[in-house]
Amino acid sequence: MKIYIGSTNPTKVEAVKRVFSNDDVSSVEVESKVAAQPFSDEETLEGAVNRARECAIMKKSELGIGLEGGVMEIDDDLFLCNWGVLVDQKENVYRASGARIPLPDEIKEGLKTGRELGELMDAYASSANVSKHEGAIGIFTNGVIKREEMFTHVVKLLKGQWERDQQ
Numbered sequence: 001m002k003i004y005i006g007s008t009n010p011t012k013v014e015a016v017k018r019v020f021s022n023d024d025v026s027s028v029e030v031e032s033k034v035a036a037q038p039f040s041d042e043e044t045l046e047g048a049v050n051r052a053r054e055c056a057i058m059k060k061s062e063l064g065i066g067l068e069g070g071v072m073e074i075d076d077d078l079f080l081c082n083w084g085v086l087v088d089q090k091e092n093v094y095r096a097s098g099a100r101i102p103l104p105d106e107i108k109e110g111l112k113t114g115r116e117l118g119e120l121m122d123a124y125a126s127s128a129n130v131s132k133h134e135g136a137i138g139i140f141t142n143g144v145i146k147r148e149e150m151f152t153h154v155v156k157l158l159k160g161q162w163e164r165d166q167q
């Protein structure tokens with residue numbers, strides 16, 4: 001199958017390649033059409049839907065996949081949230097979310113002043129492109145669950161739901 005993933009972030013592309021290891025997976029930069037830093041489940045999911053739809057209409061595409069990262073509030077805490085969407089040629093839409101953990105106050109305050117998580121994490125970890133490597137989830141779980149593994153789980157949830165409908 002020809003599959004497009006709407007991002008060139010290696011944590012997202014590798015997750016899709018791992019789960020769809022027998023398929024032809026291509027990465028393509030598409031617009032999420034939401035804020036660079038989504039601030040709710042709804043907005044993060046919308047970004048993933050927009051990316052997946054763009055991918056599903058690419059030439060020869062059989063499946064389009066969108067993965068989007070954001071944050072969401074529960075009471076006074078901000079949690080990492082990630083959503084994945086798979087769109088097939090019948091325009092069926094499958095959705096799944098990833099594991100979530102709370103962010104420390106220091107990161108929360110930075111986000112509230114309008115800064116992006118990617119930039120805040122690089123400063124926090126004194127490293128470059130955390131979002132393309134272990135991610136915030138990797139840093140705050142001491143490397144136990146990294147961003148690619150979290151997205152792999154999301155893509156498995158999408159694949160399983162879609163496969164069930166193909167029987």
Ligand SMILES: O=P(O)(O)OP(=O)(O)OP(=O)(O)OC[C@H]1O[C@@H](n2cnc3c(O)ncnc32)[C@H](O)[C@@H]1O
Nearest residue numbers: 007009036068069116117118121130131135136137
């Ligand atoms: O190229 P794309 O696919 O856009 O990849 P991205 O790393 O920008 O990822 P998202 O747009 O999905 O995430 C929205 C913002 O949140 C940041 N972000 C989300 N999850 C993160 C994580 O686990 N670690 C670091 N930054 C993260 C990311 O850098 C963006 O600023």
Ligand SMILES: [Mg+2]
Nearest residue numbers: 032036037069
């Ligand atoms: Mg982005």
